[in-house]
Amino acid sequence: MEKFWGSLKFAFNIYIIATFITLLVLGIVNIIKKFTEKDS
Amino acid sequence: MQSTLKEFMSIFPGIESFFLMDSGMAIARILLILLGFFLCYLGYKKILDPLLMVPMGVGISMVNAGILIMPNTGKLGTMFLNALVESPQQHIDAFQIYFLQPIYALTFSNGLIACLVFIGIGSITELDFFIANPRMSLLLAIPAELGTILTFPIALIMGFNPSESASIAIIGGADGPMVLFASLQLARHLFVPITIVAYIYLSIIYAGYPFLIKIAVPKKLRGIPMEEMTVKKVSSGEKIAFSIVTGSVLCLxxxxxxxxxxxxxxxxxxxxxxxxxxxxxxxxxxLSGSTLFLGFTLGCLLSADIVVDPKMFKLIILGFIALFLSGVGGLCGGLIACKLSNGKINPLLGIAGVSCIPTTAKVAHKCAHEINPKAFIMPYAMGPSIAGVITSAIIAACYITMVPRMSF
Incomplete structure (x- = not known):
């Protein structure tokens, strides 16, 4: 059971990292939109 | 009588090969030949994705029929391909004998085939809604990765090692090329059964997810037309800038x-x-060429010894769990988004976050359209679907990078 909880914790850590990187992608989209809005 | 039979067998080595293997393997071979017919039929009838199921079905049935004693090794084999070659000399010999060996050696063993499919998918992907509404798209895609996360510990306690568990968990990302690429990186010995299970389940998604939607989402919410939301026009420059910057950051x-x-x-x-x-x-x-060879070569790799492996049964269960949990997670995300937007967002957009572009978006649209003919949510569903591809790739990348360093 310890193995299960350990691996679940690891999987959730990956989920958190992936969420942060997803938010980074969101930030990139917003920055690009701001730049292109200025251009137009 | 016996010598006549022996002579007959020598003329038809495919039939002879059934008597040279143990009965369990022979039965598995017959079942695989029938499975190939069945997949081909389901593809032809468009019940499953014909682009993959027709070549895969042809490959499965014919590779299991065409087994003979190979003159070079004296063991049972086929003229299709040999996935077990290792040394350079064996590769050179295999190129002369097996007709699919060049395709396998040059596109499967290094994951190129998955990359070719991804180039094709990229070239037909409409980024408009994703860039117009990135927040909604990405936030709906995150909960739809639930299966990718929860299947990992489940696979581990079912007896798979961490690398195998991660490869299986990526089935929850609902992206065939990604599963192929990740399993080649993490669990090469299991890439054939994992990828075949993934592709068969991904083909069933179109028929399976509507049941999940009917159970999980109230009828009233399924018909939300989303008329109040408009999709802003996105220039090609914005899409190119997004692609090159995001691609570079993710590669970094x-x-x-x-x-x-x-x-x-x-x-x-x-x-x-x-x-x-x-x-x-x-x-x-x-896209067309790589999809054809992906389906056909995968089918040709599915031999009876893979199917009789006890791990196969566990894989079938885990593949189902992964996609089921991702579907549930996606719908939960959709329901939360619907609640937070005061009923403006159709909760079915959540299921589109399960990647599998564009199937899940089509499922969401079909289910909404059935309830309310005025509900045309396809363009909106494409946003979470594309975001799903990106989040699945990020999670797959996390697994590929981190799992080999971990010990459980």
Missing amino acids: LFPVASPLFVSFFLGVIIKESKINRFIDVSDNVI
């Missing part, structure tokens, strides 16, 4: 998964650059 963070990122964003940039010659090649030649 996860170099090990960079072939997938570069392929997808290259496809998008080709499309948005409006270079018609490249668009024709990536859409008509690369």
Whole structure:
């Protein structure tokens, strides 16, 4: 059971990292939109 | 009588091979030949995705029928391909004998086939809604990765090692090329059964997820038309800038998964650059050709010894769990988004976050349209679907990078 909880914790850590990187992608989209809005 | 039978068998070595293997394997072979017929039929009838199931079905049935004693090794084998060659000399010999060996050695063993499919997918992907509403798209895609996360510990306690568990968990990302690429990186010995299970389940999604939607989402919410939301026009320049910046950042963070990122964003940039010659090649030649050889070669790799492996049964269960949990997670995300937007967002957009572009978006649209003929949510559903591809790739990259360093 310890193995299960350990691996679940690891999987959730990956989920958190992936969420942060997803938010980074969101930030990139917003920055690009701001730049292109200025251009137009 | 016996010598006549022996002579007959020597004329038809395919039939003889049934008597040279143990009965369990012979039965598994017959069942696989029948499975190939069945998949081919389901593809032909468009019940499952014909682009993959027809070549895969042909491959499965014919490779299991065409077994003979190989003159070079004296063991049972086929004239299709040999996945077990290792040394350079064995590779050279295999190229002379097996007709699919060049395809397997040059496109499967290094994951190129998955990258070619990704170039094609990129070149047909519409980024408009994703860039117009990135927050909604990405936030709906995150909960739809639930299966990718929860299947990992489940697979581990079912007896798989961490690398195998991660490869199986990526089935929850609902992206065939990604599963193929990740399993080649993490669990090469299991890439055939994992990828075949993934592709068969991904073909069933179109029929299976509507049941889940009917159980989980109230009828009233399924018909939300989303008329109040408008999709802003997005310029090609914005899409190219997004692709090149995001692709570079993701390659910087996860170099090990960079072939997938570069392929997808290259496809998008080709499309948005409006270079018609490249668009024709990536859409008509690369995507169609790689899908054909992906399905056919995978089918040809599915031999009886893989099916009789006890791990196969566990894989079938885990594949189902992964996609079921991702569907549940996606719908939960959709329901939360619906609540937070005061009923403006159709909760079915959540299921579109389960990647599998564009199938899940089509499922969401079909289910909404059934309840309310005025509900046309397809363009909105494409946003979470594309975001699903990106989040699945990020999670796959996290697994590929981190799992080999971990011990449980």
